[in-house]
Amino acid sequence: MSTGNAENHSPRPESRSEPADRGEASGREKASGRREASGQEKASGRGGAAGRGAPPPLENRRAVVTGGSRGIGRAVGEELGRAGARVVLASRTRESVEAVASELRDEGLEAHGLPCDATDPSSVEELLQGAQDALGGIDILVNNAGRSSSAPLHRLSLEEWNDLLAVNATSTFLCTQAFLPEMVEQGWGRVVNLASVSGLRGGKYISAYAAAKHAVVGLTRSIALEVARSGVTVNAVCPGYVDTPMTDRSVARIVEKTGRSEDEARQALVEASPQGRIVEPKEVAHAVLSLCHPDARGVNGTTLVIDGGGLAG
Numbered sequence: 033m034s035t036g037n038a039e040n041h042s043p044r045p046e047s048r049s050e051p052a053d054r055g056e057a058s059g060r061e062k063a064s065g066r067r068e069a070s071g072q073e074k075a076s077g078r079g080g081a082a083g084r085g086a087p088p089p090l091e092n093r094r095a096v097v098t099g100g101s102r103g104i105g106r107a108v109g110e111e112l113g114r115a116g117a118r119v120v121l122a123s124r125t126r127e128s129v130e131a132v133a134s135e136l137r138d139e140g141l142e143a144h145g146l147p148c149d150a151t152d153p154s155s156v157e158e159l160l161q162g163a164q165d166a167l168g169g170i171d172i173l174v175n176n177a178g179r180s181s182s183a184p185l186h187r188l189s190l191e192e193w194n195d196l197l198a199v200n201a202t203s204t205f206l207c208t209q210a211f212l213p214e215m216v217e218q219g220w221g222r223v224v225n226l227a228s229v230s231g232l233r234g235g236k237y238i239s240a241y242a243a244a245k246h247a248v249v250g251l252t253r254s255i256a257l258e259v260a261r262s263g264v265t266v267n268a269v270c271p272g273y274v275d276t277p278m279t280d281r282s283v284a285r286i287v288e289k290t291g292r293s294e295d296e297a298r299q300a301l302v303e304a305s306p307q308g309r310i311v312e313p314k315e316v317a318h319a320v321l322s323l324c325h326p327d328a329r330g331v332n333g334t335t336l337v338i339d340g341g342g343l344a345g
């Protein structure tokens with residue numbers, strides 16, 4: 033069954049947020065006698081491998097994450113920050129992105145919130161300047177800003193087509209074009225683009241979103257080849273449904289168009305996943321972190337699918 037939505041895979045969220053008490057060991061951790069280091073412990077070098085003297089993998093790397101005010105972008109900012117990176121989060125809404133940055137600072141991480149409309153060249157130039165001022169340079173760019181919608185082709189307006197191409201694909205082009213030269217010049221950099229399973233296959237009623245995400249994948253592969261000898265890598269992650277406000281809006285659209293209950297609509301997304309669940313933002317963030325790791329130097333021009341196996345069949 034097609035859900036007529038952007039990510040034709042996924043699941044029942046086990047929980048959207050982290051456990052309230054990060055210090056408490058889970059049942060499994062208690063049983064094994066292990067406890068994962070909290071974000072603050074990781075940031076401060078206490079606990080886990082860091083506590084045994086290994087520096088965090090992204091120590092002093094400087095990262096910019098677009099669309100960092102909620103959902104996947106927020107989780108990516110947290111993950112990179114806990115891995116030692118100094119982070120700029122950017123989105124159109126200054127208050128929301130600064131609020132997230134403030135929460136990360138409360139955790140002991142370095143985070144800055146900057147306003148940016150990633151579809152606007154002058155706003156992207158301002159972000160570049162602001163990030164330079166805040167961090168002194170850039171090592172990592174995560175092009176995460178994006179939006180989905182659904183409509184059959186005969187109801188898809190030119191305005192909506194242009195907007196989806198702009199926010200998903202043109203934003204990735206503009207930010208990469210702005211931030212890449214410094215990475216190439218310094219001989220180290222990581223660009224990670226948020227594409228989607230819809231960047232690798234089509235789906236009913238999502239022609240504009242799928243076209244935009246296919247563009248992101250093509251851009252990723254082509255730029256990866258351009259910079260392959262520079263020490264910079266360019267990769268894409270391709271999630272199925274992830275438990276974020278964007279998926280909440282997809283569920284609301286299903287409810288509106290089919291008359292199903294919210295639970296039924298969400299269950300339709302769950303059933304589309306071989307794992308029978310919706311991916312958590314932190315899982316995508318972990319995939320982004322793995323691509324940013326210094327040892328991921330040989331991973332270039334790839335698309336990392338995070339959909340519980342949906343594209344495997």
Ligand SMILES: NC(=O)c1ccc[n+]([C@@H]2O[C@H](COP(=O)([O-])OP(=O)(O)OC[C@H]3O[C@@H](n4cnc5c(N)ncnc54)[C@H](OP(=O)(O)O)[C@@H]3O)[C@@H](O)[C@H]2O)c1
Pocket residue numbers: 039098099100101102103104105122123124125128148149150151175176177178179180199200203226227228229270271272273274275276277278279
């Ligand atoms: N959720 C999923 O199931 C899923 C699956 C596959 C791929 N993805 C992709 O993952 C990315 C993040 O998705 P999400 O689910 O986290 O979405 P979300 O919860 O709706 O968050 C989107 C983020 O992008 C920002 N944004 C939107 N337009 C922007 C613009 N023009 N310039 C700068 N920032 C902008 C938003 O902040 P402001 O509104 O403040 O600007 C917000 O921070 C998107 O590229 C999406 O296509 C999501």
